[in-house]
Amino acid sequence: xxxxxxxxxxxxxxxxxxxxxxxxxxxxxxxxxxxxxxxxxxxxxxxxxxxxxxxxxxxxxxxxxxxxxxxxxxxxxxxxxxxxxxxxxxxxxxxxxxxxxxxxxxxxxxxxxxxxxxxxxxxxxxxxxxxxxxxxxxxxxxxxxxxxxxxxxxxxxxxxxxxxxxxxxxxxxxxxxxxxxxxxxxxxxxxxxxxxxxxxxxxxxxxxxxxxxxxxxxxxxxxxxxxxxxxxxxxxxxxxxxxxxxxxxxxxxxxxxxxxxxxxxxxxxxxxxxxxxxxxxxxxxxxxxxxxxxxxxxx
Numbered sequence: 652x653x654x655x656x657x658x659x660x661x662x663x664x665x666x667x668x669x670x671x672x673x674x675x676x677x678x679x680x681x682x683x684x685x686x687x688x689x690x691x692x693x694x695x696x697x698x699x700x701x702x703x704x705x706x707x708x709x710x711x712x713x714x715x716x717x718x719x720x721x722x723x724x725x726x727x728x729x730x731x732x733x734x735x736x737x738x739x740x741x742x743x744x745x746x747x748x749x750x751x752x753x754x755x756x757x758x759x760x761x762x763x764x765x766x767x768x769x770x771x772x773x774x775x776x777x778x779x780x781x782x783x784x785x786x787x788x789x790x791x792x793x794x795x796x797x798x799x800x801x802x803x804x805x806x807x808x809x810x811x812x813x814x815x816x817x818x819x820x821x822x823x824x825x826x827x828x829x830x831x832x833x834x835x836x837x838x839x840x841x842x843x844x845x846x847x848x849x850x851x852x853x854x855x856x857x858x859x860x861x862x863x864x865x866x867x868x869x870x871x872x873x874x875x876x877x878x879x880x881x882x883x884x885x886x887x888x889x890x891x892x893x894x895x896x897x898x899x900x901x902x903x904x905x906x907x908x909x910x911x912x913x914x915x916x917x918x919x920x921x922x923x924x925x926x927x928x929x930x931x932x933x934x935x936x937x938x939x940x941x942x943x944x945x946x947x948x949x950x
Contacts, residue, residue: 688749688750688751689720689749689812690718690719690720691718691719691720691746691747691748691749692719692720692721692722692746692747692748692749692808692811692812693708693711693713693719693720693721693722693744693745693746693747694721694722694723694724694744694745694746694747694801694804694805694807694808695707695708695721695722695723695724695744695804696723696724696740696741696742696743696744696792696800696801696804697723697724697725697726697741698740698741698742699741699742699744699793703742703793703794706793707744707791707792707793710761710762710791710793711744711745711746711761711789711791712746712789713746719746720812722804722807722808722811724741724744724800724803724804724807725741726738726739726740726741728803728804728806728807729741729799729800729803732803732806732807732810732818732821732822733799733802733803733806733821733822733824733825734822735799735803735825739799739800741800741803741804742792742793742794742796742800743765743766743790743791743792743796743797743798743799743800743801743804744790744791744792744800744801744804745788745789745790745791745801745802745804745805745808746788746789747786747787747788747805747808747809748786748787748788748789749785749786750785750786750787751785752785753785754785754912755784755785755908755909755912756775756778756779756783756784756785756786756787756788756909756912757786757787757788758771758772758774758775758778758788758790759771759787759788759789759790760774760789760790760791760798761789761790761791762790762791762792762793764795765791765792765793765794765795765796766790766792766796766797766798766801767795767796767797767798768797768798768832768835769797769798769799769802769828769831769832770841770842770845772841772842772845772846772848772849773828773831773832773841773844773845773848774788774790774798774801774802775909775910776827776831776845776848776849776852776910777802777824777825777827777828777831778802778805778824779852779906779909779910780820780823780824780827780896780901780906781806781816781817781820781821781823781824782816782817782820782821782901783805783809783816784905784909785909788805797832799825799828802824802825802828806821817899817900819899820899820901823892823895823896823899826892826895827848827892827896830888830889830892831844831845831848833885833888834847834881834885837881837882837885839879843877843879846877847873847874847877847879847889849910850873850876850877851869851870851873851889851893852903852906852907852910853907853910853911854869854872854873855869855893855896855897855903856903856904856906856907857907859903860897863890863894866890866893866894866897867890869893870886870889870890870893871886874886
């Protein structure tokens with residue numbers, strides 16, 4: 652009986668340590684409704700069963716359905732926004748929390764094990780191409796999927812809220828996502844692909860290319876800078892993508908600012924000594940706790 656009591660005590664202490672470590676994050680996420688920007692928007696894939704929808708709701712931290720606006724994304728939407736298959740099965744879902752101008756775009760894939768083809772950075776690049784800025788976007792799926800329905804759901808959310816995005820830009824964003832996933836299938840890591848797309852966009856902002864030849868030069872410069880070797884087919888795929896991009900009404904200076912903001916947030920976390928000290932202290936306490944527990948158990 653004494654051993655069970657000790658085990659229960661250890662469990663309570665561990666929960667307390669985890670709670671204390673997570674408390675600052677929870678406080679930051681529960682700052683109340685921004686009355687200027689409105690409540691968060693949640694878009695669920697329409698193929699989700701009731702059980703799956705409840706699970707996704709928990710994953711997206713939707714504690715109070717009255718505190719969010721809810722929409723459903725369907726195969727008809729994927730046909731409408733990016734000329735996709737209207738019979739598509741839609742599982743991946745998203746929560747969009749709009750931020751003040753200048754806050755930048757933050758992407759959080761809550762279930763990375765189930766979003767198989769798209770990383771945070773790939774979503775960020777595609778959404779910036781589509782015209783989504785200054786928002787926090789959480790993505791989740793209860794089953795393994797590519798992640799495209801979440802992207803379409805985000806487009807639908809902006810449309811439903813009276814902020815429709817340009818269709819050509821949405822279609823190009825989907826094409827960009829396709830190029831990114833094709834490059835990973837051809838051997839590049841997802842991180843390298845994201846870095847390449849980001850650097851090409853920044854170079855376009857700096858150089859303002861006027862011709863396809865200018866775009867080709869930028870693409871090759873960034874491939875050389877990052878030490879990436881592509882087949883001629885893949886290289887041409889990139890050139891064609893960014894040549895289309897330069898001809899759309901995209902403010903690449905603003906895109907660059909948003910990309911820099913994303914990089915800055917990542918660097919801030921890496922350099923946040925206080926956060927990492929908390930993590931280190933947590934594991935030290937956890938190790939000591941387990942050691943003391945077993946020492947007491949066998950004495």
